[in-house]
Amino acid sequence: MDGTTQILTTLILLLAMVISVLVTQFIRRRRDLYVLRDIPAYRVLPGRVGEAIEANRPVHISLGSAGVGAGSTILALASAELAYQMAGRAAIGAAPPILTVADPTAIPLVQDTLRRAYAARGLVSSRRGSVRWYPGGGRSLAFAAALTATLGDDHVATNLLVGSFGAELALVTEAAMRRDQSVIAASDQLEGQAVAFVMSDPPLIGEEVYAAAGYLGGSPAQTASVVAQDVLRLLLILAILLPTAIALGDALLNGRFSAAIGRLLGGG
Amino acid sequence: MGRLGSALTSAVAIGFGLLTLLGLLAGGFFGTIANLFIQITVITAAAAVLIGIANLLGVHFGRIRERRGGWGYSIILLLSTIGVLLLYILERANVLTGTPAPTTILLESVQVAIESALAGLVLFALVYGALRLLRRKVSASGLLFTLVLLVLLAGALPLANATPLALIRDWLLAVPVSAGARGILLGIALATVVTGMRVLIGQDRSYRE
Numbered sequence: 001m002d003g004t005t006q007i008l009t010t011l012i013l014l015l016a017m018v019i020s021v022l023v024t025q026f027i028r029r030r031r032d033l034y035v036l037r038d039i040p041a042y043r044v045l046p047g048r049v050g051e052a053i054e055a056n057r058p059v060h061i062s063l064g065s066a067g068v069g070a071g072s073t074i075l076a077l078a079s080a081e082l083a084y085q086m087a088g089r090a091a092i093g094a095a096p097p098i099l100t101v102a103d104p105t106a107i108p109l110v111q112d113t114l115r116r117a118y119a120a121r122g123l124v125s126s127r128r129g130s131v132r133w134y135p136g137g138g139r140s141l142a143f144a145a146a147l148t149a150t151l152g153d154d155h156v157a158t159n160l161l162v163g164s165f166g167a168e169l170a171l172v173t174e175a176a177m178r179r180d181q182s183v184i185a186a187s188d189q190l191e192g193q194a195v196a197f198v199m200s201d202p203p204l205i206g207e208e209v210y211a212a213a214g215y216l217g218g219s220p221a222q223t224a225s226v227v228a229q230d231v232l233r234l235l236l237i238l239a240i241l242l243p244t245a246i247a248l249g250d251a252l253l254n255g256r257f258s259a260a261i262g263r264l265l266g267g268g
Numbered sequence: 269m270g271r272l273g274s275a276l277t278s279a280v281a282i283g284f285g286l287l288t289l290l291g292l293l294a295g296g297f298f299g300t301i302a303n304l305f306i307q308i309t310v311i312t313a314a315a316a317v318l319i320g321i322a323n324l325l326g327v328h329f330g331r332i333r334e335r336r337g338g339w340g341y342s343i344i345l346l347l348s349t350i351g352v353l354l355l356y357i358l359e360r361a362n363v364l365t366g367t368p369a370p371t372t373i374l375l376e377s378v379q380v381a382i383e384s385a386l387a388g389l390v391l392f393a394l395v396y397g398a399l400r401l402l403r404r405k406v407s408a409s410g411l412l413f414t415l416v417l418l419v420l421l422a423g424a425l426p427l428a429n430a431t432p433l434a435l436i437r438d439w440l441l442a443v444p445v446s447a448g449a450r451g452i453l454l455g456i457a458l459a460t461v462v463t464g465m466r467v468l469i470g471q472d473r474s475y476r477e
Contacts (some may be wrong), residue, residue: 006293013289016465024471069313074460077467104320105313132327133320141386142379153338167390174393177400188456190449198413199397201405206452210459221471228462236454 012232019231024224031220034227040202041184042215045160048182049086052157053093060098060156061086062147062172063110063163064187065136067103072164075188075209076106079163080113082212086160087117087129096128098154102136102143144168148175161185161200162209165192173199278470285468325349416440 026033052059061083066076083099090097099110114129132150136143148171150156159176161169165187173195176183185196186204197203207229213219214226249257284305291302328342355371358364368376398417402410423437466472 010293012461013465016461017469020462020465020469020471067313069309074463074467077472078459078463081472104316104323107316107319107323130327131323133323135320135324141383141390145382145386149338149341153336155337167394168386170390170393170397171386174397174400177397190452193452195394198394198410203409205455207455207459210456210463221466225462225466225471228465229459232458232462233455236458 015235016228016232019228020224023227023231024221027220027224027227031223034223036211036215036223036226039204039208039211039215041200041204041208042212044202045086045184045216046089048158048184049089052090052095055157056094057155057157058093058095058098059086059090059158059160060100060147060150060154061160061162062100063103063106064161064165064169064192065102065140065143066163066188067101067105068109069105070103072103072188075164076103076109078210078212080106080109082160082162082209082216083110084113084117085212085216087114088120091118091121091123091129095157096130098150098156099129099131100147100150101131101133102140104133104135107131107133141168141171144171147172151175151179151181156181158182159184161196162187162204162212164188165196167191167195169195170199282468282470289468321349 023034049059063076063079063083066072066079068076087097087099097114099114101107101110110131114131115124118124118126118129134143134146136146144165151159151172152175156176156179159172159181161172161183162185165172165185166189169185169187169192173183173185177199183200184202184204185192185200186206186209187193187196188206188209193206197205211226211229213222214224246258246261287298288302288305291298291300291305325346328346330336331342332339332346352371352374355364355374359369359371364370395417398410398414402414419433419440420437423433423435425433463472
């Protein structure tokens with residue numbers, strides 16, 4: 001890693017840490033300090049789980065090929081948090097939730113997620129959820145084929161496909177639509193995200209997966225993480241827009257724009 | 269998990285996480301430690317395949333025992349798994365020889381062929397799904413998707429008078445698609461940093477409960 005990248009990485013990490021810690025403290029003191037923007041998928045998810053419980057059919061949650069120990073570790077943790085929120089709600093139903101993974105390193109993570117979800121409901125002794133590994137790996141059509149079979153065999157009511165999927169996600173979502181099962185999907189892979197945007201009702205986009213805890217959990221630390229993301233995004237937008245505006249101004253005014261800004265900032 | 273256990277797991281996760289981060293950023297002595305941790309992670313991840321196989325066999329044995337829907341397929345899956353494992357063991361013991369190896373033949377003539385056939389279905393699944401979606405609810409995003417899909421497919425046709433469509437397709441891929449993709453990737457990267465930082469400073473509860 002060269003010096004500049006090293007400094008920039010450290011700065012971004014420090015900024016993220018400072019914002020997370022500060023915002024958590026502010027939100028602990030005043031919970032109404034920040035109103036989270038509406039994400040339709042998180043609005044409808046609890047209702048979908050409720051419908052599944054009423055229909056006595058399981059909720060299917062899949063992490064795709066997200067796993068622990070590689071580049072998708074944080075995604076796997078974020079998806080597991082979403083799975084925790086959903087499994088906790090589905091735990092009171094007669095049909096236990098089904099969690100599917102393609103990466104074996106995600107099995108202990110989702111097993112523990114399921115345990116925590118049942119424990120949070122005080123139902124740890126009656127834990128019945130099912131964790132299933134279908135070998136596949138990234139962009140695996142074999143995994144997608146296995147999921148399409150699961151949807152039919154287990155009479156799934158609603159699908160939450162949030163993790164790492166490629167274009168093969170189309171096979172799963174199409175199979176779900178054919179069976180009148182609802183789908184909410186998101187992926188960290190662009191091809192998978194494109195499919196998810198069209199086939200998911202409503203869609204989740206990219207970083208919204210990481211905000212699940214803030215929207216469905218609601219503790220100050222979880223909300224602070226969403227706020228920290230929003231603040232960093234705003235800073236990034238400014239970092240992109242400001243140089244663009246200066247370059248545009250210079251192009252239109254033959255370089256006098258940046259000179260004027262320099263004078264305004266006291267550069268002579 | 270008790271309060272002490274929770275504190276211990278948090279301390280271990282935070283300590284290892286910070287040391288690894290420091291090693292990756294600063295290198296030197298800490299870099300060596302970080303590499304050691306990463307090697308341990310890789311070995312643990314490899315061992316996870318055994319957990320996966322145990323899970324796979326357990327799920328399908330259960331399905332057969334309880335005669336749940338699709339249990340016939342579970343029998344085929346179990347027989348295939350055991351068959352491939354036996355083949356591999358015989359290969360390693362040099363009982364089965366030949367090039368290409370029998371497991372390679374199986375992979376290429378069965379799995380690759382089936383996955384290729386499924387890959388061919390992805391396009392149809394996508395188009396059919398988009399049509400169903402539009403039939404259920406006509407939304408701006410659904411319409412935009414269908415329009416772009418049609419332009420991209422028509423632009424890919426090897427026809428002489430389809431050049432304007434090919435130009436539009438190239439522009440779509442180079443400008444809006446590229447910009448959107450970068451936007452999504454930047455958003456994911458920011459969220460990854462924040463979530464990773466939450467884990468490092470002990471705000472994530474996945475290892476605390």
